[in-house]
Amino acid sequence: MATATQVELTEDQLTLIAKALADPRRYEILKKISAQTCCTPCSSMRDCFDIAPATLSHHMKELETAGLIHSEKEGKFVNYKPRPEVLRAYLTRLKSDLA
Amino acid sequence: MATATQVELTEDQLTLIAKALADPRRYEILKKISAQTCCTPCSSMRDCFDIAPATLSHHMKELETAGLIHSEKEGKFVNYKPRPEVLRAYLTRLKSDLA
DNA sequence: TCGATATTTCGACAACCATCGAATTGATGT
DNA sequence: ACATCAATTCGATGGTTGTCGAAATATCGA
Numbered sequence: 001m002a003t004a005t006q007v008e009l010t011e012d013q014l015t016l017i018a019k020a021l022a023d024p025r026r027y028e029i030l031k032k033i034s035a036q037t038c039c040t041p042c043s044s045m046r047d048c049f050d051i052a053p054a055t056l057s058h059h060m061k062e063l064e065t066a067g068l069i070h071s072e073k074e075g076k077f078v079n080y081k082p083r084p085e086v087l088r089a090y091l092t093r094l095k096s097d098l099a
Numbered sequence: 100m101a102t103a104t105q106v107e108l109t110e111d112q113l114t115l116i117a118k119a120l121a122d123p124r125r126y127e128i129l130k131k132i133s134a135q136t137c138c139t140p141c142s143s144m145r146d147c148f149d150i151a152p153a154t155l156s157h158h159m160k161e162l163e164t165a166g167l168i169h170s171e172k173e174g175k176f177v178n179y180k181p182r183p184e185v186l187r188a189y190l191t192r193l194k195s196d197l198a
Numbered sequence: 199t200c201g202a203t204a205t206t207t208c209g210a211c212a213a214c215c216a217t218c219g220a221a222t223t224g225a226t227g228t
Numbered sequence: 229a230c231a232t233c234a235a236t237t238c239g240a241t242g243g244t245t246g247t248c249g250a251a252a253t254a255t256c257g258a
Contacts, residue, residue, distance in 0.1 A: 015123050022117035034197045052218045057236055076225045076234050087197055098133045098186055151248045175204050175255045
């Protein structure tokens with residue numbers, strides 16, 4: 001059975017997530033990763049977003065630090081997966097705090 | 100019957116809301132306003148948050164510009180009300196974009 | 199009108215952040 | 229070992245933003 005793990009967010013994480021979502025470019029990146037059913041390679045993002053490698057790397061780190069995505073090295077490449085539990089926890093928290 | 104008005108968010112509003120939520124102090128302020136069943140006077144916030152008047156005024160403007168609250172002058176005072184439709188629209192949008 | 203109080207605006211400052219070029223690290227194939 | 233390619237780190241730069249003191253604006257009561 002699918003374990004419906006309830007993720008608990010610290011105050012810091014709450015802020016990190018909000019900040020991660022607050023940059024339009026980062027939002028679009030996360031949107032793309034979330035739309036993918038499987039992993040998203042880093043290089044595929046570079047084609048989409050017309051962005052400098054350094055900038056992309058920076059944004060990916062922010063998203064990962066916030067806990068919104070997970071990265072996995074595959075040889076020379078890096079693949080990204082969304083972490084829906086964390087987003088769900090964020091939505092739940094907003095609803096509970098600000099409903 | 101309660102009109103379930105569906106609020107549509109522009110890209111700019113989306114960013115404004117995310118930014119508004121990304122500052123911890125502002126988040127706490129909004130939390131307090133949302134918890135209130137009725138209006139929240141500006142002065143009552145000053146007691147709670149140990150904040151300079153100028154800073155508070157700045158944050159309130161940000162929250163209002165984002166559309167998350169509504170302000171009303173009452174003589175010398177200002178009262179604030181949450182705008183749950185806007186928050187709801189934001190949650191809906193996040194869910195639809197990033198689910 | 200005058201003084202007190204509530205809130206906003208202005209101006210400044212420091213910290214933060216998005217951006218990118220250049221240099222670096224790390225893996226792959228030859 | 230070497231060249232190549234993917235991705236990260238470093239360093240710098242310009243723009244944004246949270247903060248607050250001081251001044252301005254607005255309202256009220258005396």
